[in-house]
Amino acid sequence: MSSAAKTLELLTYFSTNWPEIGLSQLCKMAKRDKATTYRHLQALEETGLIEQNPMTKRYRLGPAILQLAQTREATVPRKLGVQAPLFELANATGETCHVTVLSGTTVYELASCDSPKHGTRAIIDIQTFPLHATASGLCTVAFGPETLMEVALSNLHPFTATTATTAQDLSATVQTIHNTGFGRADRSYENEVQGLSAPIYDQTGHLAGAVSVASVAARFTPELERVIQNELMIAARQISKNWGGTIPAHIEALWAKSLTSENVLETAS
Amino acid sequence: MSSAAKTLELLTYFSTNWPEIGLSQLCKMAKRDKATTYRHLQALEETGLIEQNPMTKRYRLGPAILQLAQTREATVPRKLGVQAPLFELANATGETCHVTVLSGTTVYELASCDSPKHGTRAIIDIQTFPLHATASGLCTVAFGPETLMEVALSNLHPFTATTATTAQDLSATVQTIHNTGFGRADRSYENEVQGLSAPIYDQTGHLAGAVSVASVAARFTPELERVIQNELMIAARQISKNWGGTIPAHIEALWAKSLTSENVLETAS
DNA sequence: GAACAATGGTTCAATATATGAACCGACAAT
DNA sequence: ATTGTCGGTTCATATATTGAACCATTGTTC
Known part of the structure; x- marks a missing residue:
């Protein structure tokens, strides 16, 4: 492991849960010598990637990070961070997949990807997703800002017999x-069409969008549902990561619970 | 210079103007050996701080940056408290405005805001501000830690005829x-460019940064200067408040004196 | 208030690691 | 076919990294 890699690895120990770390503490975490770690920290500090809190003498992420992030955001449009996971999702599930973004109170389609696996595909060709009727829309309402519920309620157009009205x-x-x-x-x-979706988060820590799978209802089975849920989790995590965010712990907990309870059902049957 | 520092320094070559850089290109910029630079890039890539565009083979900033930025902003919310006052400042003065932060002995740009008022604008596209030549830098030297003066003296690069050398x-x-x-x-x-700036303080009670207005020199008048100073005071107070600090009494006293003495001059003339 | 155990920071001999000239294959232009 | 790029790789050389031991402060315990 190169010295540079060791230095960079130190950055990974900072998180919102543990935003400030002292020298000794960091040594324990990284299992490295104090002198070494100290020099590494100094290198990071010179570049502004970390800074030392003058009050506590502990270290925290520095202002240079924000500039780099600005450049990154300008460099890599959000769409690009979606392509690969979406492609994977489509391949793994054999279904048509979408990524939507929330802007204001509207759910816009950002990208979609068809799987060539089946002759029949769910083809959804809309630019904005109804909040109350689509998996993406509902997911956004559920985990997005509170105000979305009101907006959803203001237009309960009945698309099918099972639309919530x-x-x-x-x-x-x-x-x-x-x-x-x-x-x-x-x-x-x-x-x-049977839709399933998972929320996506960005660097603000708020819901940024949703990734969804639109399955042809005729071939939708509990097994396929489990596969899709699993792949959605992977896709949602990856897209969130590419967008600079992470899936909040409470969502991860829900997913873990959903999956285990299903496993119980499966083994019981 | 440590290997880690050399590695980290590579990050500074990426900007919105130059978001993707090839290996050879980067070697020229950093004046380093190709093999060395390549290994450094690999270390950065492992951590996700940069990534290689698979199409062009060139390197660009990576997704890990966004996550770090999220943590940084969650730890030390700086950008959040800056947007509104900066926007106000730009509108009120009709000039391009910046907020810089001091980290260690370096003055980093945190945010900037253009005013659409004039066709000509001062466009400053740098990531770190020279201590001895910019309003922000000088303001930081004046009200920041003593040691900054030595750092400033160590690099008196003459940018223009009036740069302090x-x-x-x-x-x-x-x-x-x-x-x-x-x-x-x-x-x-x-x-x-004619620069004016005011210091910003945070909860530690020490100088945390500066807010500045970069005016096009051709239209800089005593009246405009008074307007800018007035707006700078407002912005500096507000940002300091948002950062959990207050403008120290002695600075407020200086400002009060500056304004009244100018008023005296004005009424006398 | 003396002893103790943390902390952040520093030193220097031993050695593990970084370095760069030369090289390779691929591609583009001349 | 030649030349000049490019990204990437090799290996002997030597330089930069390492960590045990040390120091100075600070805060805690008895």
């Missing part, structure tokens, strides 16, 4: 999503 | 700032 229906649907961590639309937008 | 010059310039409470750079960094 009352405040109670919508509330119940969103509640389920809150409990499972996955957005879900059971033929509620198009009759033959 | 001797210890006496610099000392006199800083003395003026000590007396007025405003950083000032009369075309000392760029020929057509």
Whole structure:
């Protein structure tokens, strides 16, 4: 391991849970010598990647990070961070996949990817997703800003027989999503389409969008659902990472619970 | 220079103007050996601080940057408290405004805001501000830690005819700032730019940064200067408040004196 | 208030690691 | 076919990294 790599590795110990780390503490975490770690920290400090809190003498991430982030954001448009995971998702599930972004109170399509696996595909060709009827929309309502619920309620257009058309229906649907961590639309937008989605987070720590799989309802089975959920988790994590965020712990917990409870059901049957 | 420092230094070559850099190109810029630079880039890539564009084979800033930035902003919310006052400042003065932060002995740009008022604008595209030549830098030297003066003296690069290039010059310039409470750079960094700045404080009670207005020298008048000083005071107070600090009484006193003495001059004339 | 155990920071001999000239294969232009 | 790039690799040389021991402060314990 090169000296540079060791130095850079130190950065990974800083997190929102542990934003400031003292020299000795960091030595323990990285299992390195104090002198070595100290010199590494100095190199990082020279570049402004970390700085020392003058009060506590502990180290924290520095201002240069923000400049680099600005450049990164300008350099790499968000779309680019979505392509690869979306492609993977489409291949792994054999279904059509989407990534949507939330802007204001509207859910826009950002990117989509078809899988060549099946002859029949769910083809969704819209630019904005109805909040109350699509998996992406519902997922966004469930985990996005509070105000979205009102907006959703203001337009409960009945696309299909199962579209939520009352405040109670919508509330119940969103509640389920809150409990499972996955957005879900059971033929509620198009009759033959079963949607599943997972939230995406960015560097602000707020919900930034959703990644979703639109499955042809006729071939939707519990097994496929489990596969899709699994792949959605992977995709959501990866896209969130590419966007500079992470899946919040409470969502991860929901997912873990969803999966284990399903495993229990499966082994029980 | 340590290997780690050399590695980290590579990051500074990436900017919005030059977001992707090839290996050979980067070697020329950094004046280093190709093999060395290549290994350094690999170390950076392992950590995700840079990534290689698979199409062009060139390197660009990586996704890990965004996550670090998220943590940094969560740890030390600086950008958050800056946007609104900076926008106000740009609108009120009609000039390009900056906020810089001091980390160690370096003055970093944190945010900038252009005013659409004039066709000509002062465009400053640097990541670190020279201590001896810019209003922000001088203001930071004047009100920051003592040691900054030595650092400033160690690099008196003559940007323009009016740049302070001797210890006496610099000392006199800083003395003026000590007396007025405003950083000032009369075309000392760029020929057509007149800079004014005010110090910012955080919860530690020490100087944390500076807010500055870069005015096009051709339209700089005593009236505009008074307007800018007034708006700078407002912005500096607000940003300091947002950062958990307050402008120290002695600075406020200087400002009060500056303004009244100018008023006296004005009424006398 | 003396002893103790943390902390951040420094030194210097031993040695593990970084270095760069030369080289390779691929590609583009002349 | 030649030449000049490019990104990437090799290996002997030597330079920069390492860590045990040390120091100075600070805060805690008895």
